[in-house]
Amino acid sequence: MENSLVDSVIREMEQAFELTTKLQSLVELGNYSDTQKESARMVSRELLQTCNATLSMLKSRRTNVEIEYGSQYQLAPRKVPIRRDRRRHYPRKVVTATPYSDGHQWRKYGEKKINGCIFPRSYYRCTYSEDQRCEAKKQVQQQDRGVPSLFLVIYKEEHTCKPMAVEGCQSFEQLQLQGCGEYTCNTSFPLTQVTPSATPPPVDSFSLRFDDSEDSLMSTAVRSITEGTIAWRRNDKCSVSCSELASADLEFLESTEPLHPSLSAI
DNA sequence: GCGATTTGACCATT
DNA sequence: AATGGTCAAATCGC
Numbered sequence: 422m423e424n425s426l427v428d429s430v431i432r433e434m435e436q437a438f439e440l441t442t443k444l445q446s447l448v449e450l451g452n453y454s455d456t457q458k459e460s461a462r463m464v465s466r467e468l469l470q471t472c473n474a475t476l477s478m479l480k481s482r483r484t485n486v487e488i489e490y491g492s493q494y495q496l497a498p499r500k501v502p503i504r505r506d507r508r509r510h511y512p513r514k515v516v517t518a519t520p521y522s523d524g525h526q527w528r529k530y531g532e533k534k535i536n537g538c539i540f541p542r543s544y545y546r547c548t549y550s551e552d553q554r555c556e557a558k559k560q561v562q563q564q565d566r567g568v569p570s571l572f573l574v575i576y577k578e579e580h581t582c583k584p585m586a587v588e589g590c591q592s593f594e595q596l597q598l599q600g601c602g603e604y605t606c607n608t609s610f611p612l613t614q615v616t617p618s619a620t621p622p623p624v625d626s627f628s629l630r631f632d633d634s635e636d637s638l639m640s641t642a643v644r645s646i647t648e649g650t651i652a653w654r655r656n657d658k659c660s661v662s663c664s665e666l667a668s669a670d671l672e673f674l675e676s677t678e679p680l681h682p683s684l685s686a687i
Numbered sequence: 688g689c690g691a692t693t694t695g696a697c698c699a700t701t
Numbered sequence: 702a703a704t705g706g707t708c709a710a711a712t713c714g715c
Contacts, residue, residue, distance in 0.1 A: 528690090528691065528692085529691075529692060529693085530692090530706095530707070530708080530709095531693090531694085531706070531707060531708080532692090532693070532694075533704090533705065533706070533707095535704085535705075536703085536704065536705085542705085542706095544706070544707075548691095560706090688715105689714105689715090690713105690714095690715090691712105691713085691714085691715100692711105692712080692713070692714095693710100693711080693712070693713085694709100694710095694711085694712095695708105695709100695710095695711100696707100696708085696709090696710100697706105697707085697708075697709100698705105698706085698707080698708090699704100699705090699706085699707100700703100700704085700705085700706100701702100701703085701704085701705100
């Protein structure tokens with residue numbers, strides 16, 4: 422396939438990817454039952470997997486790939502793994518309803534009206550950009566007039582500053598954006614909604630590592646998750662859904678001892 | 688007074 | 702020339 426056509430198809434797939442993440446946000450924030458949400462999550466996961474697989478195939482035909490996709494939710498393991506060069510930094514896109522609370526502190530340094538967009542684009546850099554020479558930046562742009570409003574957040578460069586206020590982060594987005602380190606849980610999840618095929622996780626403390634940990638920051642964060650549901654579990658991986666962790670595919674790592682005194686098993 | 692935000696100007700890229 | 706990204710002076714709010 423010639424490159425221009427590949428580029429066109431990639432753009433269409435990118436659009437499909439973003440629309441799917443947008444749809445996910447709408448479902449999560451909508452007034453649906455847990456069962457309906459779980460069904461929607463499963464369909465979304467399949468869609469995102471398909472998008473990723475297609476994009477991987479397309480991009481393997483092209484060398485100048487510059488975009489990496491992220492979403493509010495971690496993806497299921499890729500059917501076609503993407504080999505990424507760790508030395509390169511790609512912008513990461515997130516569609517979210519709450520763009521201002523991702524666990525990091527930002528300073529706004531500009532705002533620009535973008536051609537063809539209703540809402541202006543805001544430019545932020547890390548508060549510690551000067552103190553700690555942290556290069557992290559993000560752009561936030563409202564997507565539409567919907568309720569709730571959705572924002573496209575584009576992250577550029579990783580944080581090199583010391584992670585701040587991990588203990589205080591409350592939302593999945595904050596958790597995700599802290600950098601997908603190792604997370605410990607203090608006990609088993611009260612499994613109120615387990616799909617028939619799911620197996621309960623270990624009852625003692627355990628670590629969770631996000632599936633996409635190869636791109637993680639090197640910091641380690643300690644979190645406790647006190648309630649949630651396991652959507653599915655396969656070998657040492659599972660999909661978790663709980664109040665603090667909207668939905669994520671995780672890898673269980675047995676932990677010999679709690680990493681934090683307050684995280685001992687109940 | 689100080690730090691954060693706003694906003695017009697400037698610069699680089701296409 | 703048009704557009705997007707950044708700078709920096711002015712302004713705001715605590």
